[in-house]
Amino acid sequence: MARFQLPASLRETRNYVDGEFIATGRTFDNICPVDGSVLAQVHEADQAVVDRAIAAARRAVQGKWGALSMGRRADYLHQVAHVIERRFDEFLAAEVADTGRPLSQARQLDVYRGIHNLRTFADLGRYAHSEFYETQLADGSNLINYVKRKPLGVVASISPWNLPLLSLTWKAAPALICGNGVVCKPSEETPSSATLLAEAFAEVGVPAGAFNVIHGFGAGSAGALLAAHPGIDAMTFTGESSTGAAIMKTVAEGVKEVSFELGGKNAAVVFDDADFDAAVDGVLRSSFTNAGQVCLCSERVYVQAPIFECFVAALKAKTQALKVGWPDEPEVFMGSLISRSHRDKVLSYFELAKREGATVVCGGEVPRFGDARDQGAFVLPTIWTGLSDGARTVTEEIFGPVCHIAPFDTEEEVIARVNNSAYGLASSIWTSNLARAHRVAPRLDVGIVWINTWFSRDLRTPFGGTKLSGIGREGGQFSLDFYSSISNICIRI
Numbered sequence: 001m002a003r004f005q006l007p008a009s010l011r012e013t014r015n016y017v018d019g020e021f022i023a024t025g026r027t028f029d030n031i032c033p034v035d036g037s038v039l040a041q042v043h044e045a046d047q048a049v050v051d052r053a054i055a056a057a058r059r060a061v062q063g064k065w066g067a068l069s070m071g072r073r074a075d076y077l078h079q080v081a082h083v084i085e086r087r088f089d090e091f092l093a094a095e096v097a098d099t100g101r102p103l104s105q106a107r108q109l110d111v112y113r114g115i116h117n118l119r120t121f122a123d124l125g126r127y128a129h130s131e132f133y134e135t136q137l138a139d140g141s142n143l144i145n146y147v148k149r150k151p152l153g154v155v156a157s158i159s160p161w162n163l164p165l166l167s168l169t170w171k172a173a174p175a176l177i178c179g180n181g182v183v184c185k186p187s188e189e190t191p192s193s194a195t196l197l198a199e200a201f202a203e204v205g206v207p208a209g210a211f212n213v214i215h216g217f218g219a220g221s222a223g224a225l226l227a228a229h230p231g232i233d234a235m236t237f238t239g240e241s242s243t244g245a246a247i248m249k250t251v252a253e254g255v256k257e258v259s260f261e262l263g264g265k266n267a268a269v270v271f272d273d274a275d276f277d278a279a280v281d282g283v284l285r286s287s288f289t290n291a292g293q294v295c296l297c298s299e300r301v302y303v304q305a306p307i308f309e310c311f312v313a314a315l316k317a318k319t320q321a322l323k324v325g326w327p328d329e330p331e332v333f334m335g336s337l338i339s340r341s342h343r344d345k346v347l348s349y350f351e352l353a354k355r356e357g358a359t360v361v362c363g364g365e366v367p368r369f370g371d372a373r374d375q376g377a378f379v380l381p382t383i384w385t386g387l388s389d390g391a392r393t394v395t396e397e398i399f400g401p402v403c404h405i406a407p408f409d410t411e412e413e414v415i416a417r418v419n420n421s422a423y424g425l426a427s428s429i430w431t432s433n434l435a436r437a438h439r440v441a442p443r444l445d446v447g448i449v450w451i452n453t454w455f456s457r458d459l460r461t462p463f464g465g466t467k468l469s470g471i472g473r474e475g476g477q478f479s480l481d482f483y484s485s486i487s488n489i490c491i492r493i
């Protein structure tokens with residue numbers, strides 16, 4: 001028997017539409033990337049299923065779900081969160097089996113954050129305020145104006161495989177609290193936690209059609225059918241920049257609202273006044289967490305010249321000590337990549353780095369285990385030095401456990417080098433000089449800058465990227481704004 005198993009209800013992973021679990025004629029394999037075993041058969045949504053999901057979502061907005069108060073919708077989202085807490089271990093098993101990531105990371109990054117997303121947006125909606133103005137006109141008469149949030153309608157949400165439950169709930173929770181009907185298309189690589197979430201929605205009796213899950217691939221499948229559907233009112237997408245561009249062209253036809261969280265080529269900057277050990281540990285985490293498959297991971301590391309050699313040596317030692325292996329073993333820091341095909345992409349960059357003249361400080365190969373893991377999608381965490389800023393390995397998003405470390409001399413120089421990127425998602429700065437941190441952070445052309453930390457999130461703050469990293473901001477009030485149709489009501493007194 002394979003080591004990783006899904007909860008029994010998912011062996012046939014079905015679509016969740018209008019409050020029912022639906023099988024279709026066509027299925028595809030859900031493959032565990034740890035050992036290549038087949039976890040489940042997933043039912044691919046066709047045009048009829050997509051049509052049905054969008055029609056159900058529309059009925060929910062115009063009917064029961066849209067008519068509920070924010071407070072009642074918040075109660076439902078809290079109940080869903082409660083079901084996830086109760087079934088925590090099943091969600092954990094699903095995320096680990098689908099992604100190959102260590103239990104400890106799946107616990108924090110996925111299941112905990114899934115619960116937190118639902119609870120936070122439920123409360124943000126429940127306690128949201130609105131703008132109100134008293135206005136005096138030239139003739140002395142008075143007006144009052146207030147801002148009313150209404151549902152946008154049917155929100156299509158397409159999400160990636162790297163943080164399945166986190167990404168999906170980050171979009172679905174605010175969309176739902178605002179009264180929308182939501183049609184979610186999780187990645188074909190990670191259909192399981194979305195389907196468990198649908199079970200939670202069914203269990204607590206959220207009105208049918210408010211939350212729907214359809215399965216399938218992107219181009220030529222459920223993703224493209226959803227994006228092209230005239231019945232959606234908004235598209236919220238997380239994934240690669242090139243996919244975002246393709247979806248944007250499709251939805252432009254119907255002038256739909258878009259929110260895009262896309263790729264990154266993030267930089268970590270280590271000044272010579274940084275707490276050295278904290279910076280090494282921080283960059284270790286920011287480069288190799290989830291095998292580098294977090295959009296916020298740092299694939300470019302700039303270290304001030306006086307500490308460059310020591311830093312490379314220290315990061316190398318800690319990287320080589322990271323345990324790579326079975327994700328359910330407690331000391332393991334890195335499991336597999338998401339799939340063999342993604343591994344092929346990462347391996348192609350290992351080759352390219354060598355051709356571009358990199359020094360391979362460590363890693364750069366596939367580990368051999370002599371057991372079922374050799375059928376999986378593992379690579380070793382990898383550090384390079386010696387590449388120019390223009391090398392493809394240093395400019396293109398690889399989305400694997402890799403970083404290139406380069407020395408720098410001055411603040412001005414490093415700011416220019418960080419900003420010399422087609423992407424602009426996140427950066428982290430390691431320094432003990434507070435004035436320097438305040439000087440440098442606002443000059444980095446990215447959506448979020450962390451100082452002496454990485455991937456620390458308060459869900460009330462804005463999140464998103466510049467340039468190829470996305471369009472719009474979500475988080476807190478920004479999410480409520482995006483998922484609402486905002487109107488002004490003006491009354492003459």
Ligand code: NAD
Pocket residue numbers: 158159160161162163167185186187188216217218219220222223224225227238239240241243244246247260261262263264294295397399425465469470
């Ligand atoms: P991807 O773009 O390949 O796929 C994302 C989703 O889009 C999947 O559900 C896929 O089926 C669907 N899709 C693909 N082509 C489509 C099409 N033509 N029409 C409609 N849907 C389509 O991305 P991925 O490989 O799943 O995820 C990794 C990428 O996501 C990385 O680039 C990463 O940086 C990015 N990401 C960004 C953020 C962020 O917040 N900025 C967060 C997580 C991941």
